[in-house]
Amino acid sequence: MIQTEALDRLPVRDSVPGLLAALDERGTAVLYAPPGTGKTTLVPLALAGLVGEGPGRRVLVAEPRRMAVRAAARRMAWLLGQETGEAVGYTVRGERRVGPATRVEVVTTGVLLQRLQRDPELAGVDVVLLDECHERHLDADTAMAFLVDVRATLRPELKLIAASATSDAEAWADLMTVLEGSGPAPVVRGAGEGHGSQFFFAPPPGGIRPAHGTWVDPALLRHVAATVRLALDRHEGDVLCFLPGTGEIARTAGLLAGVEAEVLQLHGRAPAAVQDSVLRGGSGRRRVVLATSVAESSLTVPGVRVVVDSGLAREPRTDHARGLGSLATVPVSAAGATQRLGRAGREAFGTVYRCWAAADDVRRPRFPSPEIKIADLSAFALRVACWGDPSAAGLALLDAPPAGAMAAARSVLASIGAVDRDGRATERGVRMSRLGVHPRLARALIDGAPEVGVRAAAETVALLSEEPPREYGDDLAGAWRTARRGGDAYAARWRAEARRLMSSLPPAASGRAGGPEGTADGGTAQGREAREGQGQGQGQGSGDDAVTGLITALAFPERVARARGEGSFLMVSGTGAEVGAGSGLRGAPWLAVAVADRPVTAASARVRLAAVIGEETARTAAAHLLESGEEVHWEGGDVVAREVRRLGAVELSARALRSPDPALVREALLEGLRSAGPELLHWTREARGLRERLAFLYRVVGPPWPDVSDAALLERTDDWLEPELSRARRRADLARIAAGQALQRLLPWASGAAGRLDELAPERITVPSGSRIRVEYGGEQPVLAVKLQELFGLRETPRVAGVPVVVHLLSPAGRPAAVTADLASFWRDGYRSVRAELRGRYPRHPWPEDPSSAEATKYTKARQEGARGGGRAAGAGKG
Template sequence: MTSRTFDLARVGAGLSFAAAVDDVERALDASTALVISAPPGTGKTTLVPPLLAMRTRGRVIVTQPRRVAARAAARRLAELDGSPLGERVGFTVRGERKTSPQMRVEFVTAGVLLRRMLDDPGLDDISAVIIDEVHERALETDLLIGLLGEVRELRDDLTLVAMSATLDAERIAAVLGSDGVPAPIVDHSVPAHPLTERWAPSPAPRLDERGVTRSFLDHVAGTAASAARDLVRTAPDADTLVFAPGAREVAEIARRIADLAPDVDVRQLHGQLPSATQDAVIRGRAGHDRPRIIVTTSLAESSLTVPGVRLVVDSCLARQPQRDASRGMTGLVTAAASRSSCVQRAGRATRQGPGTVVRCVDERTYAAAPARPTPEIATADLADAALLLACWGAPGGAGLRLIDPLPADSLRHATEVLRTLGAVDDTGRVTDAGRALSRIPTDPRLARALRDGSALVGARTAAEVVALVGGDIRVRDADIVSALSALRNGRGPDAQRWAREVDRLMRLAPPARSGRGRADDAGLVVALAFPGRIARRVERSSNGSTFLLASGTRAGVSGPLADAEWLAVADVARASGRIAAGSGAVIRAAAAITEQQVERAADHLITDRVEAQLVGGRVSARRERRVGAIVRSSVPVRASAAEGRDAVERAVRADGLDVFTWSDAADELRRRMALLHRELGEPWPDVCDDALLARLAEWLDPELSALAGGTPADRIDLAAPLRRLLPWPAAADLDALAPERLEVPSGSRARITYPPLDDPAGQPVVAVKLQECFGWAETPRVVGGRVPVLFHLLSPAGRPLAVTADLASFWSGPYAQVRGEMRGRYPKHPWPEDPWSATATRHTRRRAARD
C-alpha cells in the first residue's frame, strides 16, 4: 500500500457518503468487484476514487457518461484535495485533457477509456476502474463492463466498481461477479428533502411530425419564467433548472425566457457548448448575482450537480436513439422521458433543501410514460460498437459478459455497414482499414469520410462536412451546401461549435492536400460516409421529389434539392405528410452529387450483370447496371448459358419455389419427406422452402439449366429432383415408413394424405368409407409406429361422419349414434349393431352378399 495521498476527512467533509466509507472498505477487502448505489449529491463520485487510490499503487480511472461531468468531477476533487488540477487529479475528454505523470485519479468519458483499451488491453498502469452513472445504460458504459470483465479474468489485481444513483444493483452485481458469486453491494441512502409536485400541462400538443412544437416551447418558457419569479420572492438565492430534450430546444426556450424575464440571468447547459461555458454554469453564482434560470438537456439529470437549484421545470421529453429496422435507419427522436428520469430531474431541486418540480404535462400523461429508459444498446446504431468489439477480438460481443446482449438485427446491420466500409472482412474480423478507422474517435462512417475524403477533396473540406453531418446541426431545406456556406461565414447559433469541431477533425485527418474544395465536393464526402444512402430521383411532383436510396428506401425532399438527379444523403428519417410524398421517409440533410462521384464513393455497390425474371413461367433476361437498389440502366439481352443459369438461380431464390407448378406427385413426396424429417431428423432432409432454396444446386441443378435454356417453369416436375435429396441407404425405407397408400379391411388401398409443411403438429389422414373399416380395432401408424393415422370416416355418399385416431374407441362409443342417424338415410348399406364381427365392404348389402 502506498502512502496516503489524499486526506479523506478533508475530501469527505459534509458529504453524507463519508458514513459509507467503512462499508466500502470491508467490501473491497472481500472482493475486487463492487457495486455502489447512492443518491445524487451524496458524494460517492468524490470519495470513492481517492479511497481506491489509497488502497492501490496504480492509477484510478473514473468514467463518466459526459465530458462536462468528467471535467466537473475532476475539478471538484482537485479543489477538495488542495492540489492543482492535472497534478494528482486530472481528466481526459475528447479534445481536452489535464494530466501529469504523477496523477493518481483520472476522470474520463467511457469512450476515451474504450479506445485506450484497444491500444492497452491489459490496462497495465491502472489499478482500479470506477464506472459511474451505470443506471443511464449508455452503450459505451455497457461495453466497458463487458471488456473490463474480460480483463479481470487475466488480472486478479484490477478492482472494478460500478456506481449509480438508481440501478438494478443485483443484476449489475451478477455481471461483475465471478465463479457464480455476485459482487458485493454497498447501498447508501439519505433522507430526502421534501419535494412539492405541480402540474402545468400545455393546451397545445408537445410534438408533431417535425419534433417539438413551437407552442409547447412557448409554454415551457412561460411556465419557467412565471415559476422562477415566484421562487425569487421566497428564496432570492435559489436558481431554476429547466429540462429540454435537446440542444436546439434549449436554445429556443432560453431565448424565449430571456424575452419574458429580462431581470433573470438565463444560461444554457448542454454538451455542445464550449467547456468554459459549461464549467461556468456548474460553478454556480456569487451571492450578489442575479437569480439564474439554467436551461439544460438530460446532461444535468444525474451525472453532475448544478448548485443552488430549488426549482425544476420539466418538459418531460427526452432525445433518444431509435432504429427503424425496416429501412435500416437510426436517428435521434424526441419522445416522452421515462418516469425514473423525471424523478432524477426532480431530485435536482431537493439537493440543498425543500424544492419544487413543475411538470409541463398532466398526471395521466406522466403516468403513461415508460417506467425506465430503454438501454441504449437496444435502440442505438451499433456500427461503432461492432467495430470496437471486432478490434477487441470479440466480434458481436462473443464471449463477453454484457448486461444485455447486442440485438441480433441491429448487429447484423452494423456488421454489414462495416463490411461496406472495408472495416471488417466476410467473417467479421477487423481489417487494417478497420483498425485505422477505430483510432478516429467518431462514427466509423464519418471516420471513413474524413480519411478518404481528405485525400480526394482536401482535409479542410472533409473536416467541414463531417463536422456538420456529425454535429446535430439543423440543415435548412435539407441543403448541406447552403448550410456549409452559412457556417463558414459565421452565421447561425452553431457556427462557433462547428468551427471548433472542424479544428479537432483537422488534427485527426491524415496528411492530405490543403485548400478548400468545390461546392459539389460536399456530396462526395457524404457519399463516402453513407454509400448506402446515395439516392436517385425517381419521381417529381409539385410537392417535391421522391428519391430511391441505394439501400432500397424511398424518401421525399422539397426545396432546391428536389431538382437534383443524384443526392448523397446524410440524414433520412421516418415521416409522413406532404414532403414524404407517400414514401414514409423524408430527407433531412443531403448534397447533390455527380454520377462520376457516385462511382468513386460506392464502387463496392456497383454491379453490372444479367438479371432474370420468370414472366409467365419463362425466363426474361436484362442486363442491369445498378448502385445497390438503384437501376442505372436496363436493356433486354439474350443471356449466355452461364449468365442465364446464374440469373435464374437468383430469380428462384428471390421469388421462391412457387415459380414452379407443384404436381400432385411432387407435393405428396415433399409432405412424406417433411414428416420423416420432423419425426426422425437426420438423415431425412429438411424440405421447407428455406432449406430447399439453400441447397438449390444440390437437387435442382439440371432443371435450373433447362429453365435458363428456355424450358417453361410449368413443364418442370419437381418430384424427380426431390428424390435426389433422399438419403442413401435410408431411402429404401421410404415406402415402409411413409407409404403412399394404406390397405384397409375391405381390401381397398386408401391414399394417405400427409400434413402440409406449415402444420408442425399435423397427422397423416386417410379418408375412407366407414363400412370399409368394420372390425378394425387397432389404429394403424406410420413412421415406424411413431405417428397414428387420423381417419376421416365417410358416409356412402363420401361425406364425413367422424374423425378419429382411435378406431377401437369409436366402435365402442360414437358408432352407435352414427348408426342411428345414418341407417335410415342409407338403408342399402350395412349398419350392423356389432361392427366388430361385421365384414368390411365397400359395397351395398346386396352387392356384398352376391360377392
C-alpha cells in the same frame, strides 16, 4: 486549500470506509447512492488518497457526457483548492488537461473504450469508476464488459466500481463477477439524499396530443413555460427545467420572454463557455436554465432550488433495413425522473413540479431503454470484433445485442473491409477502430484522404462526426465554408476534431507530403476534381462539392441518391428522400446524403444534411451496388424486356431487348397472371361453365376433381397451360390461349372419373316440357332457371352430384316468380299464391290447380291445344 467544510457536508462520506473495505476484499463493488450525495466527486478523491487516509491510487472516472466530465473534474479540483490539470484532470475527445501529478482523471466512456482497445491492461491505472451506470449508454455497457474481462483474464488487481443513483444494484453486482464465479460484488449503499426535496404534480390541461418522433404538442410547451413562471413567483432561487431536445428548449425560451430572470439554454451542443457559465453559478440575478437530459446526472447547477420536469426524453431509433436513424420522444423513465428530482436538492431543500398527472406516474418505464437494444451497433460490433469476441457472446452484458441489429452491423463492417467472413476484425478494421469515429466515417477518412488530401478529408469527417448546427444549412459544402469562417463554439470544436483526425493518419495517407493541404497526386477523377477546387481559394464552388460529396458517399454509399423530381430523390438503397422546400439542394442531379431520418408515418426520409455529387462519384462510392443485366417483368399490363444498368435501386440506363431470355419471359407472363389472374386468357361461355362445374365438383365431391381457383390454377400452370405458355411472348399471346381446352388437361383422365363429368355435373338438365335447360354452377348451389309451366308434373327437385338444385321459377315472360330448393313443398304450399298473381297477368297460359300432376308445357293454352289436335289428326291419317 482543501474545502473541508464542503467535503464534510457530502452525505456519501459515511459510505467511503465501507467502499474501501469492499475494494480491498473483493476488488469490485457497486456504489448505490442517491442523487446529490457526492458519489461523483468525493469518492474518487478518497480512492486516490487525496482526502482522508486511504492509499494513494491512480483513479480513472468515466462519465457518459463531456459536460459531466468537465463539471466533475472542475468540482473535484475546487474541493482540493486547485485548478484542473493538477491532482485532478480530464480528457474528452479533442481536449486533455492532465499533468504529471494527476491522480484522478475524468474521461468520457468513449475515451475509456479507446484506451482499453489500445492498452487492455490500462497500465498505471489502479481503480476505474464507471459513473451513472443506470443511463445504459452503449459505450458504458461496453466499457463495463471489457473491464470485467480484463479483471478476469489480465489484471485481477484492477479495482472496479459501478456507481449509480437509481439502477438495479443487484444486477450490476452479479454482472461484475460473472466471469470470475466468485459471487456477487458487494453493494455499498450511500445514506442521505442531499438536502431533500418535495414534488408536486402539475398536469397539463386536457387535449394534449402525445408526442411522436421529434414532435411535441406546442400546448405542452406553453404549459411547461407557465409552470416555470409559477415556480419563479412562488419560490426563491434558480429554476432548472428539463425538456426533451434543443428545439423544445428554443421554443420554451421564446415563451419565457419578459420573465424577471436570465434564461439560459444548456445542452450537449451548447458552447463550452455557456456550459461553464451555467455550472459556475449566477452573479446575483435569478436564472432559468432550460436543459436536456445532459443535466440529469453528475452535475450541480449552482443556485437551483426548483426543477420543472416536462416528463419527456429523447431516445434514438434505428431502421436497420434502411440504415437510417431517428429520434423518438418518449416519457422519461422513473429512474430519469428520480435523477431530475435530485437536481433540486443539491444545495438546499428543493421543489420539483412534474408536468404530468399522478395517475400517469405508475405507467412510466422503470429505466430508460438500454441503448444496445435500440441503437446502430456498427461501432459496437467493430469494438467487440477487435476485442476478439465478434458475437459478444462471451462478454458480461446486462442485455445481449439483438441478433438482427448485429447482423446489419456486421454487414456494414464487411462492406467496408473492417471484418472478415467470420466477423473477425481485419488489420484495416483495427486501424478504423482506433480513429475514434464511427466505422463508416473511419472508412471515408482512410479511403478519402489519398483522393482529396488529409486535411480536406479530416475536416469533412469532422463535420460528419458532429452534425453542424441547423443554421449552417443542409448543404454540406456550404456548412464546411461556414465552419471555416466561423468563430462560434461549433467551429472551435470542429477545428479541434479535424486536427485530431489529421494527426491520427500517417503521412503516407495523403499520397504525397509537403503540399499546403497534404494533397495527393493521382487518384480518381473525383479526387482530381476535388484537389483542383481545393487549389482555388480554399475550395470554393465545385471543389467543395467534390470533396464533401466524395467523403460523404464513401461513408454512406447506400445513401447516394438520384433526383426523381423537384426536391425528391431515390437512394440506391431503395428509400425515397425529400429535401426541404427552401433548400438549395433541390435542383441537384445527385446527392450523397449525410444525415437523414425517416419518421414512422412517413414514406420518405427527410434530408437534414447532404452534398452535391455527380454520377461518376456515385458509381465510385457505391461500386459494389453497380450491376447490369436483362430485366424482363410485367409492367403496365404487358411484358417489358430491357437491358438495364443499375446502381442499387437507381436505374442508370436501359434499352429494349429484341430477343429476351424465354425463361425470363415466361416468368414475366406468370407475374402478369398472378397480378391480373387467369382472366388474361380467352374465356368463352362454355369455358367458364366448365370451370364452374369443376369448382362445384371439387367442393362437393373432392379429389380427384381438381381445384380450379385462381391460386390453384396459377400454382399448376405446368399441368394445364403448357405448351401454350412457353410459346407466348406478350399479353396478346395469352389472350389467344383457349382456356376451356387448357382446362380439359386437368380432368381426372387417369382414374376414368373424367367420363362421369356430364353425369355428375351436367351442363344442361331436361325438364318435363322437353326443354334442355342450362344449369348455372357459379354460386354455392347449382341454379336452374326455368319457366314454371315447364316443370308441371315434376314432383321432386332435380339433383346434381346428390345436391338439390335451386330452382328459379320464371313467369311466362321470363321474369322471376319464385325460388325454391324443395319443389314438392312449393307445389303444396307456395304455388297457390304465385298462381293467383300470375293467372291474372298471363290468362292465355295454363294455370292448373294441381301442378304436380298437370302436363308440362312451354306454350299458351291455344298453342298447347293446337299441338294436341295436330297430334290426333296425324294419328287418324295414319290409321
